[in-house]
Amino acid sequence: MEWTRGRILGRGSTATVYAATRRDSNEILAVKSSELHRSEFLQREAKILSSLSSPYVIGYRGSETRREPNGVVTYNLLMERAPYGTLADAAAKNGGRLEEAAIAKYTREMLRGLEYVHSRGVAHCDVKGSNVVVGEKGEAKLVDFGCSKRVEVESGAVVGTPAFMAPEVARGERQGRESDIWAVGCTVIEMATGSPPWTEGSPVSVLYRVGYSGEAPELPELLTEEAKDFLEKCLKREPKERWTATQLLNHPFLITKPKAEPVSGLVSCSPTSVTDQTFWRSVEEEAEEEGETEELQEDTRYLDRLNLWACHSERIGRLRCVGGLDGSRLDMEGGGWITVRVSCEGTMIGGSHEEYLLGGIVN
Numbered sequence: 085m086e087w088t089r090g091r092i093l094g095r096g097s098t099a100t101v102y103a104a105t106r107r108d109s110n111e112i113l114a115v116k117s118s119e120l121h122r123s124e125f126l127q128r129e130a131k132i133l134s135s136l137s138s139p140y141v142i143g144y145r146g147s148e149t150r151r152e153p154n155g156v157v158t159y160n161l162l163m164e165r166a167p168y169g170t171l172a173d174a175a176a177k178n179g180g181r182l183e184e185a186a187i188a189k190y191t192r193e194m195l196r197g198l199e200y201v202h203s204r205g206v207a208h209c210d211v212k213g214s215n216v217v218v219g220e221k222g223e224a225k226l227v228d229f230g231c232s233k234r235v236e237v238e239s240g241a242v243v244g245t246p247a248f249m250a251p252e253v254a255r256g257e258r259q260g261r262e263s264d265i266w267a268v269g270c271t272v273i274e275m276a277t278g279s280p281p282w283t284e285g286s287p288v289s290v291l292y293r294v295g296y297s298g299e300a301p302e303l304p305e306l307l308t309e310e311a312k313d314f315l316e317k318c319l320k321r322e323p324k325e326r327w328t329a330t331q332l333l334n335h336p337f338l339i340t341k342p343k344a345e346p347v348s349g350l351v352s353c354s355p356t357s358v359t360d361q362t363f364w365r366s367v368e369e370e371a372e373e374e375g376e377t378e379e380l381q382e383d384t385r386y387l388d389r390l391n392l393w394a395c396h397s398e399r400i401g402r403l404r405c406v407g408g409l410d411g412s413r414l415d416m417e418g419g420g421w422i423t424v425r426v427s428c429e430g431t432m433i434g435g436s437h438e439e440y441l442l443g444g445i446v447n
């Protein structure tokens with residue numbers, strides 16, 4: 085497929101997402117790109133996404149490698165473009181939190197997406213506000229299947245974002261459909277308060293707290309009793325006691341609210357149609373000024389910075405591989421470094437205040 089790269093729509097820890105236009109139809113798409121040699125997770129995401137089809141899961145449009153003008157070979161996942169940003173953006177734009185009716189609407193759609201994905205034997209494994217985008221019709225859609233796994237066949241390393249991890253995931257025991265449900269609870273808290281639970285402390289201390297403290301996240305005061313009851317069903321520490329997506333879709337919090345409340349204040353982050361010429365002119369000018377080459381080099385630098393996890397002091401980075409993490413195996417190694425022994429190949433993440441090395445082989 086012939087397509088032209090446009091402006092950046094979002095950046096994650098593993099890839100950058102750009103607007104793109106199909107040259108044959110002028111359809112506006114999103115393309116998630118990373119350098120080929122770092123594209124393991126993106127290729128995996130493309131494979132899983134290509135097998136899914138739901139109005140509540142971002143649509144797959146193809147994947148390919150290509151040599152960029154600067155000679156860098158990139159892997160590109162082409163997707164349906166969601167014009168209204170993520171649920172995290174929606175909360176931020178709304179003064180940090182969403183109204184309960186909007187939370188119920190987005191949660192219902194997110195769960196429809198998960199119900200479908202789970203029925204296909206896939207666990208998303210990184211559900212959070214910044215991995216749920218708002219589509220053309222204002223509907224929530226799951227994105228970022230880079231961590232997802234086929235639950236029947238895969239065990240392996242646990243993955244995801246510490247603040248959204250279920251206790252069994254934080255302990256490195258298992259990760260499946262039930263862990264996604266815990267993350268839905270955390271995402272509801274994120275929509276209601278503007279931040280996920282467990283915001284204090286480093287990712288490692290968050291993991292320890294989630295995994296071993298026996299605590300459940302604090303329920304936002306402002307929510308109604310129905311919403312709090314819903315959260316309790318998601319945030320059961322014992323995975324088997326958590327409700328499934330299908331059960332939750334029948335919870336009073338989701339069925340008594342009007343079906344299609346308009347969510348006010350949706351502001352498109354990118355053009356809503358191919359006739360949005362002003363936007364595309366600006367994209368072309370931007371591309372001409374900077375050159376795609378420079379943008380990609382900038383991304384490479386950005387990814388390098390991300391590997392040192394220096395992009396944001398409050399960011400809770402992705403933990404790719406925490407299998408076998410055991411709180412008793414935290415070793416202080418001086419110089420502000422903490423080594424967390426894991427039973428699989430380690431991943432380095434760093435913070436702006438402290439840096440953490442998740443590495444080593446134990447057992």
Ligand SMILES: Nc1ncnc2c1ncn2[C@@H]1O[C@H](COP(=O)(O)OP(=O)(O)OP(=O)(O)O)[C@@H](O)[C@H]1O
Nearest residue numbers: 093094095096097098099101114164165166214228
């Ligand atoms: N189809 C899309 N349409 C519009 N914006 C998108 C789309 N997909 C992703 N984005 C934007 O790009 C951001 C990064 O995408 P994504 O989460 O897939 O990347 P990632 O590198 O896997 O991120 P993470 O840090 O969660 O691992 C999203 O938070 C969102 O803002």
